[in-house]
Amino acid sequence: MWRRVARLSSLIRSSKASLSNQIQPANGLQILEAFSTEIQKSAKGRNHHRKKPPFITFVLGGPGSGKGTQCLKIVETFGFTHLSAGDLLRKEISSNSENGAMILETIREGNIVPSELTVKLIQREVESSENDKFLIDGFPRTEENRQTYERVVGAEPNIVLFFDCPEEEMVKRVLSRNQGRIDDNIDTVKKRLEVFNALNRPVINYYSGKGKLYKVFIQPTIQGSIVMIPAVGTEDEIFTRVRKIFTSLEVLSMLSPQFSIPIGVILFTLTNLLRR
Numbered sequence: 001m002w003r004r005v006a007r008l009s010s011l012i013r014s015s016k017a018s019l020s021n022q023i024q025p026a027n028g029l030q031i032l033e034a035f036s037t038e039i040q041k042s043a044k045g046r047n048h049h050r051k052k053p054p055f056i057t058f059v060l061g062g063p064g065s066g067k068g069t070q071c072l073k074i075v076e077t078f079g080f081t082h083l084s085a086g087d088l089l090r091k092e093i094s095s096n097s098e099n100g101a102m103i104l105e106t107i108r109e110g111n112i113v114p115s116e117l118t119v120k121l122i123q124r125e126v127e128s129s130e131n132d133k134f135l136i137d138g139f140p141r142t143e144e145n146r147q148t149y150e151r152v153v154g155a156e157p158n159i160v161l162f163f164d165c166p167e168e169e170m171v172k173r174v175l176s177r178n179q180g181r182i183d184d185n186i187d188t189v190k191k192r193l194e195v196f197n198a199l200n201r202p203v204i205n206y207y208s209g210k211g212k213l214y215k216v217f218i219q220p221t222i223q224g225s226i227v228m229i230p231a232v233g234t235e236d237e238i239f240t241r242v243r244k245i246f247t248s249l250e251v252l253s254m255l256s257p258q259f260s261i262p263i264g265v266i267l268f269t270l271t272n273l274l275r276r
């Protein structure tokens with residue numbers, strides 16, 4: 001462990017200089033804070049009293065790619081709060097809110113609910129939570145979702161996970177999900193996949209271009225600053241890969257709690273860790 005820590009220290013030092021021109025220091029600082037126990041202990045009270053912005057992870061992937069399943073495991077192991085945009089919308093339907101009928105119809109057709117509404121639901125949950133690290137699952141699903149979040153909340157996510165799964169596998173999983181969902185049928189799934197390819201891909205490309213994306217893909221490969229990890233396999237196999245991402249962030253926060261580690265350095269370190 002100590003050898004690994006020493007290796008990591010020198011890795012961070014040597015990479016800091018070369019990467020410092022192309023990174024955003026604020027992100028690194030938030031990563032450290034989100035994973036620091038001391039800071040968590042002192043971060044009592046509701047979020048609107050919180051001085052520091054929360055650590056936000058967007059979790060993307062097509063229908064049935066395993067977002068919700070993996071989020072539950074991240075919650076258990078790393079103490080995040082899980083906010084599923086789909087669950088928040090379904091809660092609106094079942095609570096007979098004024099928008100319930102419109103949301104139901106939109107989901108039944110495999111379309112996307114107006115962004116202002118979804119962002120408001122997410123924002124309300126983040127602000128009323130005492131936690132300071134969140135998984136926002138199934139959001140943003142469109143460029144409009146993303147831009148609305150940035151405009152309303154005034155911040156970008158700290159990291160973005162993408163579960164990339166073959167369509168055949170996604171369809172198989174959705175059709176056997178068995179949770180009584182109105183959109184888990186072959187017609188709606190086909191429509192949802194069309195919507196995903198047309199509207200979610202540009203969001204993925206946007207984050208991929210910014211070097212903020214951790215892609216969970218067919219083979220473990222590394223391309224530039226993106227770490228691609230398989231999303232096909234058993235739930236536990238996939239979580240083993242997902243855990244590496246969050247463990248790496250924890251290791252980084254233990255190593256250097258008083259310094260801001262830029263996101264570029266984090267990606268670089270993670271890339272090297274995953275190669276081992």
Ligand SMILES: Nc1ncnc2c1ncn2[C@@H]1O[C@H](COP(=O)(O)OP(=O)(O)O)[C@@H](O)[C@H]1O
Pocket residue numbers: 061062063064065066067068069070173174176177178231232233234235238
């Ligand atoms: N790795 C996996 N292999 C097989 N089935 C899975 C796997 N991960 C999740 N599932 C199942 O597939 C279905 C869809 O998973 P879910 O987590 O709800 O996906 P998403 O939130 O991306 O739509 C669920 O029934 C879940 O139990």
Ligand SMILES: Nc1ccn([C@H]2C[C@H](O)[C@@H](COP(=O)(O)OP(=O)(O)O)O2)c(=O)n1
Pocket residue numbers: 061062063064067068084085086087089106107110111112113114118137138139140141145183192
């Ligand atoms: N950002 C979002 C997220 C979900 N929705 C709607 C449209 C989606 O087809 C449904 C279901 O989303 P959900 O994330 O629960 O679906 P999956 O878990 O990916 O199967 O909710 C939305 O309109 N906008």
Ligand SMILES: [Mg+2]
Pocket residue numbers: 067068084086138
């Ligand atoms: Mg889900």
